[in-house]
Amino acid sequence: xxxxxxxxxxxxxGAGQWASNLGQQKAADLNTRPxxxxxxxxxxxxxxxxxxxxxxxxxLFVVSxxxxxxxxxxxxxxxxxxxxxxxxxxxxxxxxxxxxxxLYVHTLPALPDTRMLEDIVxxxxxxxxxxxxxxxxxxxxxxxxxxxxxxxxxxxxxDSGGLEAVQKDWDSWSQQxxxxxxxxxPLGESIFERLPAIGNLNVxxxxxxxxxxRLFHQLEADYSWKGVRSTSDWVLHLRKSIMDQQFxxxxxxxxxxxxxxxxxxxxxxxxxxxAVDVLFATEIPYDGQKLPEELVSRSVVRWEDPSPDFxxxxxxxxxPRIHAAExxxxxFDLIGSLVDRDTAIFKAITSLIPTCKxxxxxxxxxxxxxxxxxxxxxxxxxxxxxxxxxxALRDVAIRLGYAVDDDxxxxxxxxxxxxxxxxxxxxxxxxLRCGRALLALPLPDTLFxxxxxxxxxxxxxxxxxxxxxLYTRRSEVCDAILAHIKASQPGIDPSxxxxxxxxxxxxxxxARAAGFQTALITRPDCxxxxxxxxxxxxxxxxxxxxxxxxxxxxxVEDVQNYKEAxxxxxxxxxxxxxxxxxxxxxxxxxxxxxxxFHLFTNEEVAxxxxxxxxxxxxxxxxxxxxxxxxxxxxxxxxxxxxxxGEEGGAGVMVMDKLGPNLNQLRLFCRGKFSLKTICMLxxxxxxxxxxxxxxxxxxxxxxxxxxxxxxxxxxxxxxLLDFGVSxxxxxxxxxxxxxxxxxxSHIGTPRYSSFNSHFGxxxxxxxxxxxxxxxxxxxxxxxxxxxxxYAPSIEAKMWRMGEMKAGYAMHELLSRSPSEFTWLFAHxxxxxxEDKPNYEMIRGLFLHxxxxxxxxxxxxxDWVDCRFLKxxxxxxxxxxxxxxxxxxxxxxxxxxxS
Numbered sequence: 001x002x003x004x005x006x007x008x009x010x011x012x013x014g015a016g017q018w019a020s021n022l023g024q025q026k027a028a029d030l031n032t033r034p035x036x037x038x039x040x041x042x043x044x045x046x047x048x049x050x051x052x053x054x055x056x057x058x059x060l061f062v063v064s065x066x067x068x069x070x071x072x073x074x075x076x077x078x079x080x081x082x083x084x085x086x087x088x089x090x091x092x093x094x095x096x097x098x099x100x101x102x103l104y105v106h107t108l109p110a111l112p113d114t115r116m117l118e119d120i121v122x123x124x125x126x127x128x129x130x131x132x133x134x135x136x137x138x139x140x141x142x143x144x145x146x147x148x149x150x151x152x153x154x155x156x157x158x159d160s161g162g163l164e165a166v167q168k169d170w171d172s173w174s175q176q177x178x179x180x181x182x183x184x185x186p187l188g189e190s191i192f193e194r195l196p197a198i199g200n201l202n203v204x205x206x207x208x209x210x211x212x213x214r215l216f217h218q219l220e221a222d223y224s225w226k227g228v229r230s231t232s233d234w235v236l237h238l239r240k241s242i243m244d245q246q247f248x249x250x251x252x253x254x255x256x257x258x259x260x261x262x263x264x265x266x267x268x269x270x271x272x273x274x275a276v277d278v279l280f281a282t283e284i285p286y287d288g289q290k291l292p293e294e295l296v297s298r299s300v301v302r303w304e305d306p307s308p309d310f311x312x313x314x315x316x317x318x319x320p321r322i323h324a325a326e327x328x329x330x331x332f333d334l335i336g337s338l339v340d341r342d343t344a345i346f347k348a349i350t351s352l353i354p355t356c357k358x359x360x361x362x363x364x365x366x367x368x369x370x371x372x373x374x375x376x377x378x379x380x381x382x383x384x385x386x387x388x389x390x391x392a393l394r395d396v397a398i399r400l401g402y403a404v405d406d407d408x409x410x411x412x413x414x415x416x417x418x419x420x421x422x423x424x425x426x427x428x429x430x431x432l433r434c435g436r437a438l439l440a441l442p443l444p445d446t447l448f449x450x451x452x453x454x455x456x457x458x459x460x461x462x463x464x465x466x467x468x469x470l471y472t473r474r475s476e477v478c479d480a481i482l483a484h485i486k487a488s489q490p491g492i493d494p495s496x497x498x499x500x501x502x503x504x505x506x507x508x509x510x511a512r513a514a515g516f517q518t519a520l521i522t523r524p525d526c527x528x529x530x531x532x533x534x535x536x537x538x539x540x541x542x543x544x545x546x547x548x549x550x551x552x553x554x555x556v557e558d559v560q561n562y563k564e565a566x567x568x569x570x571x572x573x574x575x576x577x578x579x580x581x582x583x584x585x586x587x588x589x590x591x592x593x594x595x596x597f598h599l600f601t602n603e604e605v606a607x608x609x610x611x612x613x614x615x616x617x618x619x620x621x622x623x624x625x626x627x628x629x630x631x632x633x634x635x636x637x638x639x640x641x642x643x644x645g646e647e648g649g650a651g652v653m654v655m656d657k658l659g660p661n662l663n664q665l666r667l668f669c670r671g672k673f674s675l676k677t678i679c680m681l682x683x684x685x686x687x688x689x690x691x692x693x694x695x696x697x698x699x700x701x702x703x704x705x706x707x708x709x710x711x712x713x714x715x716x717x718x719x720l721l722d723f724g725v726s727x728x729x730x731x732x733x734x735x736x737x738x739x740x741x742x743x744x745s746h747i748g749t750p751r752y753s754s755f756n757s758h759f760g761x762x763x764x765x766x767x768x769x770x771x772x773x774x775x776x777x778x779x780x781x782x783x784x785x786x787x788x789x790y791a792p793s794i795e796a797k798m799w800r801m802g803e804m805k806a807g808y809a810m811h812e813l814l815s816r817s818p819s820e821f822t823w824l825f826a827h828x829x830x831x832x833x834e835d836k837p838n839y840e841m842i843r844g845l846f847l848h849x850x851x852x853x854x855x856x857x858x859x860x861x862d863w864v865d866c867r868f869l870k871x872x873x874x875x876x877x878x879x880x881x882x883x884x885x886x887x888x889x890x891x892x893x894x895x896x897x898s
Contacts (some may be wrong), residue, residue, distance in 0.1 A: 336502025758802025
């Protein structure tokens with residue numbers, strides 16, 4: 001099919017598949033100009049004369065009085081107004097006029113356009129090539145494609161890290177970066193907008209399309225990496241907190257405690273000694289050792305995904321709404337719908353801690369209690385509810401920093417066990433009972449010391465099962481409800497039964513699967529009713545019972561606000577029946593981290609799941625890591641796991657959710673941090689590492705991804721995480737330093753680890769300090785010299801990276817870095833294997849720089865205050881175009897053919 005001439009313009013807002021709406025906002029600022037182009041299908045010049053079995057992509061070839069330059073020099077055909085047969089001259093009918101200047105059609109680059117030729121709207125311009133010119137053009141494109149491949153292979157950066165040339169079969173074995181590949185527009189959607197024909201062709205000026213495409217790809221690269229949405233949301237929320245004066249810049253560091261020192265080595269005190277002994281007796285999952293023969297032959301259990309404990313197919317069924325007059329029975333799940341237990345919880349805890357009203361909100365107090373009560377119910381299934389309530393009250397007091405005596409606890413228990421009916425319960429029951437039977441579900445006998453005063457005509461369902469609690473999914477209750485109702489109304493249909501509840505997980509899912517109509521009472525400040533599950537969509541939802549009565553009479557359509565589903569996350573995994581995973585936060589060598597929310601409090605957490613590796617014969621590393629966390633308890637910048645154990649053959653650890661890690665924040669800040677931010681981060685990072693060393697732990701994997709900012713009041717606190725390859729460097733039995741060994745395999749992340757790790761040497765405290773320096777250099781410069789080098793094997797690359805870190809590449813990197821880094825590396829490399837680093841000296845380096853520059857350690861990092869960033873952040877009003885890159889058209893290499 002012959003190509004046609006058309007007018008087009010870049011559409012950055014229509015085709016950019018941004019991961020954040022911030023990218024779309026900034027793309028709207030990109031005002032592009034029309035350009036003249038020749039439009040053809042890739043099949044025309046790839047396989048001329050053949051019928052293609054796949055959908056052929058369209059390409060746009062720029063027409064201009066200017067020849068292509070740079071890498072594309074010589075890639076053009078001449079457009080002649082008269083017929084010619086020599087060389088690459090093409091004949092156009094009718095002739096194109098350009099003020100007497102010759103016109104050129106650029107054979108390369110071929111700009112991507114996915115729409116079929118027949119789909120071009122509006123009509124193409126009234127110009128065309130004759131058949132001979134079309135054949136010349138197709139041949140020229142194919143020839144130039146081959147020439148471009150040669151030029152690219154000649155100019156491509158393939159560095160060996162040394163003086164030797166990269167061989168053909170060498171590879172870089174680069175790790176996958178957090179920045180995803182640029183997303184292509186889906187088939188049928190073009191990144192160009194077709195324009196209507198205009199009278200004069202004043203678009204034949206030297207084209208700006210190449211520089212515009214540079215800006216387009218700059219936007220796509222900046223805004224399309226995985227995690228940009230959550231990072232930008234976190235930053236914007238942080239800024240709002242500062243504006244609302246809810247942000248406290250300076251939070252004091254927690255004391256390390258529980259240790260003393262003798263010389264350079266820690267001595268462990270009593271209550272810490274147990275955790276250290278347990279860790280020391282545990283085999284390290286990966287310590288650089290060769291794999292024992294018996295481990296190679298041993299079969300490893302695979303992880304079975306946690307079952308959602310309900311039938312997904314059944315739960316997909318939703319009963320159509322019927323009029324209120326058609327309901328024959330209304331069933332109440334008492335807590336949250338009729339009985340106000342939340343107020344009883346709040347009264348009980350405030351009686352224990354009178355000042356807690358000024359410390360935490362009512363919602364948070366109730367959330368803490370429910371979290372503790374639910375966890376104890378799950379951990380001790382045979383325990384009595386009254387005992388779980390007592391333990392939960394004590395747990396909340398301890399978490400809020402208060403000690404309670406037995407008399408105060410018993411008084412609180414009396415308040416907790418005397419809940420009242422909601423104020424709207426009586427009037428709502430009066431409305432709902434008209435011509436209907438009212439039924440209430442049973443509760444544990446020990447839950448109330450005084451039962452709520454329910455109306456006489458509200459029957460209490462009798463069940464044969466002795467066990468019933470507030471935190472177990474009650475599938476059998478639906479069968480009991482039907483059996484009880486059919487005893488008096490044999491012909492009733494399940495859709496004529498309305499179940500009213502505030503427990504999404506406990507009752508909404510089974511009632512929906514049973515075919516009942518369901519109503520969710522979403523009372524304010526009620527954690528239970530704030531949960532939204534896609535597997536338990538209620539038929540109705542209302543803020544209280546009176547609003548439900550109105551909704552039933554008027555058949556009001558609800559607008560449900562549910563969590564946005566991750567398209568790559570299909571099965572709603574549940575851990576211990578308490579946390580539901582809804583998306584993947586990150587994946588690494590030692591497990592996957594899920595975002596999850598509590599099924600009864602709606603609190604978000606992070607869940608790390610690590611499964612044994614059959615191919616590498618590696619056991620699960622999480623049980624070991626959990627033991628490391630227990631040794632490191634008591635520091636503000638290191639989390640304490642909420643729960644760890646086994647689920648479906650995999651190790652699982654539930655942690656408080658943190659904010660973005662330093663690599664995500666680096667990308668948010670357009671690739672690198674300012675020196676002020678580097679100094680403020682370094683002060684916290686060295687403190688975290690010093691604390692780990694004071695507890696006898698050498699981290700062995702210091703990198704940007706293992707440092708993350710906190711949430712809420714801790715948003716300016718940097719947390720150290722991921723201790724899967726950490727190790728005790730002190731033998732707690734002898735009190736001596738572990739011995740030096742060599743011939744080990746590499747441990748840690750090659751990009752940031754010390755040069756000793758590349759040469760198979762045992763790692764100690766000095767190596768954590770060097771890895772810290774390398775991490776800070778990566779955050780300062782955005783890239784390290786040994787990234788992406790080529791080698792004949794992985795082993796050869798690891799060795800060469802070690803040589804670069806120990807040699808000229810590191811020397812050159814330090815020469816263009818602040819002098820503090822030269823001192824840091826000089827100190828770390830002067831240390832012997834067992835030497836203790838001078839943490840105060842390292843802190844002093846960055847403190848001295850901050851005093852010299854008159855910077856305050858005010859917590860205003862680059863993502864909060866971008867004054868020190870040349871390119872700005874990803875916030876649209878702060879984003880600065882990289883004009884030097886955008887205007888260098890010779891460096892532009894867009895995607896061409898597939």
